[in-house]
Amino acid sequence: MERYVTQGTCSREIDFEVEGNKLVSVKFVHGCAGNTQGVSRLAVGRDIDEVIELLSGIVCRNGTSCPDQLAKALIEYKKSHNA
DSSP states (O other): OEEEEOSSSSEEEEEEEEETTEEEEEEEEESOHHHHHHHHHHHTTSBHHHHHHHHTTOOSBTTBOHHHHHHHHHHHHHHHHTO
16 A cells, blocks of 8 residues: 655645556545545556546645545556556
8 A cells, every 4th residue: 555645735745556457446535525535536446547647736736636646646656656
């Protein structure tokens, strides 16, 4: 399980798991429950590159959003795992 500390959003962190370049679980800690659950359900099962492409740049407040933070988390994951 990976943990990403978010910046500029109501959610405080994102816990996620990747297997073979596919996102297999996503859990936002805090944030708007309906929105974060929806984003999680739509993202799970997708290739992480697809999730990054779909969610990068979505803005809610402070120049970012929970979906954008998930994309940033996956970008950092790729950098640290050479994926």
